Amino acid sequence: MHKKLTITLDENVYHELHSIIGRGKISQFIENLVKPYVLNKELEQEYMEMAKDEEREKEAYEWIEGVVGDAYEER
Secondary structure: OOOOOOOOOOHHHHHHHHHHHOOOOHHHHHHHHHHHHHOOHHHHHHHHHHHOOHHHHHHHHHHHHHHHHHHHHHO
């Protein structure tokens, strides 16, 4: 089942989409671009697996703390 969605685009972008993708094909084109970002459950699983890596998480935390400290000192 499909749902209708109204979006706003710059006029030039719309005209280029229309000329390159073709009439009646823009919706499918946009859906194909967006779908991997909103329906990618494998990516979520991969992030969960990465979070289990304690050494990696420790390094990430130390890096974040260092960046936050640098930003604080600049003020």
